[in-house]
Amino acid sequence: MAETLKGLGVSPGRAAGRVCRMAAPPELPAPTPVADADAELGRALDALRATAAELAERAEKAPDADARAILEAQSFIADDPGLHESVEAAVRSGKDAAHAIDEACAHHRRALLAAGGYIAERAADLDDVRNRAVAAVLGLPVPGVPTPGHPFVLIAEDLSPADTVNLDPDSVLALVTSRGGPTSHTAILARARGLPAVVACREVSEVGEGTWVSVDGLRGEVEVGIGEEAAAEIQRLAEAERRRTSTSRGPGRTSDDHPVKLLLNIGSAADLAPQGVDAEGVGLFRTEFLFLDRREEPGYEEQVAAYAAVFRAAPGGHVVVRTLDAGTDKPLPFLGLAEETNPALGVRGLRVSRVRPEVLDTQLDAIAEAARQSGAEPWVMAPMVTTVGEAADFAGRARARGIARVGAMVEVPAAALRAERLLKELDFLSIGTNDLSQYTFASDRQHGDLADLLDPWQAALLQLIADCAAAGQAVGKPVGVCGEAAADPLLATVLVGLGVTSLSMSAPSVPAVRESLAAHSLAQCRDNARLALGADDPGQARKMILPGW
Known part of the structure; x- marks a missing residue:
């Protein structure tokens, strides 16, 4: 049964x-005596460098920006001088190459988990680096x-x-x-x-x-x-359903023609190569992918070229650009930021401009020039906006460069609670449900035992989205969702019922979301939103909305 x-x-x-x-990952054999520490260290570091090179090669062949950025980050971990120093210390203390790599990775893994937030996400990446390097040292197949x-x-x-x-x-x-x-x-x-x-x-x-x-x-x-x-x-x-949705075309609309823009999350112009997906523009251009694989900051001209390429390739010419989303939680060597005990609550996103304002200024200059060269009118938003003052300052800096549509990511509850006031300074809001969930529920995104708290059907998260959407409706300004929640076809009806005006997602998710909206009227979406907001937990919400749950 x-x-x-x-x-x-x-x-x-x-x-x-x-x-x-x-x-399964490679198992460590019994420790072996080390006769030549220099030779043993060479074996260990050669394995790590080979792992870094392999991951970098995989990154170059990655089919999309998300995969490319993740693999590049893994490659940097394998090639990190701090990890190499820990391996050397372990070898000098008498450990053989395999056990030295294992011990060093275990030490750094504990530090990553203790940091929490995005930094903790690197623990799984470090585990993979450890497995690959240990397999290389032992001459075993990579798991x-x-x-x-x-x-x-x-x-x-x-x-x-x-x-x-x-x-x-x-x-x-x-x-x-x-x-x-x-x-x-x-x-x-x-x-x-x-x-x-x-x-x-x-x-x-x-x-x-x-x-x-x-x-x-x-x-x-x-x-x-x-x-x-x-x-x-x-x-x-399932195959019949895929064939049916693959022919889905046209703008996002409910069954009674209420418009909802369906947009793409991308990292570069390469993500806009012909892929058979009919979208209405780009709702999240993650500019940090231009920075993540760099030891030095990309220059002004290089940034102009990268942004202009996206502006020219985007469907309908509509692009929402997110300025650099990095910091101590997603460290970039050229930023030179100090280490923090809790990076997820530290200098990240727009906050980097507090200590390195010239990085944001150069990026805004490059976006403005790329817009002039391409004839586009991009919308530009900052990540991790928290206060009205931050919103006003960012808007002033962007508009001084001729950028007409300026907005903010809503990723912390403080921004959601002040959404109406933020919109007096800004032209639009875009809700990043991934971080908003993490900060609303005080739950680490990589803590498996707390994964249910990050379910985007949680009513508290939906209430914050509803508050943002209501603020947008009150002043006639758009409020979209660009977090992973936008890719859920059923949840999309709830978000539209809450008042969200656009949904941005990865390309393969667009057809199913379009079909789901087309099967519901705006009144049905509002009913779904009401039910989800009234539910005590995500399971109950889904059960009330999805028959047979």
Whole structure:
């Protein structure tokens, strides 16, 4: 008899097939005596450098900006001088190469987890670096995605970016992990590839290899022991649904023609290459991807060229540019920022301009020049705006350069609570649900035991979105959502019912969201919003809105 396991649905869609598990990380052998410390150190550092080079090569071949940035960050971790120094210290204390790498990575992992926030997200990346480097030292195969020779549902404790980035959708039908949360790398990259995914499904670790399962990435359910015939029928229906939505075209609208702009989240012009997705523009241009792989700040001319390329390629010429979203939580060497005990609550986003104002000034100058060269009229917003004063200062600096439409990301409750006042200084707001969830619920985005608190169906988060949307309606200014919540087809109806005017997401998510909105009237969206706001927990909200939940 089939059994249903529950987790968090993070990438919608259905799929069914046989289970295959990720290969286990390499096990350390018994320690060996070190006769030549210099030679042993050389082995260890060679393994780390080879790992860094391999990850950098994978980054160059990555199919999208999210994957590219994540892999580049991993490459930097493997090549980090601080990690190398820790490895050297371990070797000098008598550890062999494999155990020195393991000890150094364990030390840095504890520091990352203690920092919390985005920094803690690097712990999973460091684990992957450790596994790859240890495998290289021991001459073992690098752990990775299995290749059984038939389509399968991939089950793992968690997935590293290097594993996820090259998943073949023709072979991997769906992803299920026992750890992770709705904003984990697994979730983000699964959505970017259109793969159904469920995370934080602890019981999936007990499912045997080869078992037939179905995965529902919207409901967050994994049905175990369904049988081959049932799996074939689920796959047939899923493929029919994909074919149907792939022909979806036109602007986002409810069934009674209420407009909702459907936009794309991108990192560079390369993400706007022909991909068969009909969108109405770019709702989130993450400019930090131009900075993340750099030891030095990109110059003015280089920035102008990168921004102009996006402005020329964007559908309808509509682009919302987010200025550099980095800081001590996502450190860039050229910023020279001091280390902090809690980077998630420190100098990040717009706050970097407090200590390095010239970085933002150069970026605004480059955006303005790129707009002149391309004839575009970009909207520009700052991340981590918290107070009215910050909003006013940013707006003044942008408008002084001829940028006409200036806004802010709403990522902290303080901004949401003062949304109406912020909009007296700004032209629009864009809600980043990933960070807004983290700060609203005081829950680390990578803490697997707290993943349910980051579920975007949480009523407290929806209330903050509703308050922002109401503020926008009061003054006739747009309020969009560009966080991962915008990619959920069912939640999209709730967001529109709350008053959100645009939804920005990865390209594969657009057709399903468009179809979901087209199947609901504005009145139905408002009913869904009312039900979700009144629910005591996300499960209850979904159950009231989705029949048969």
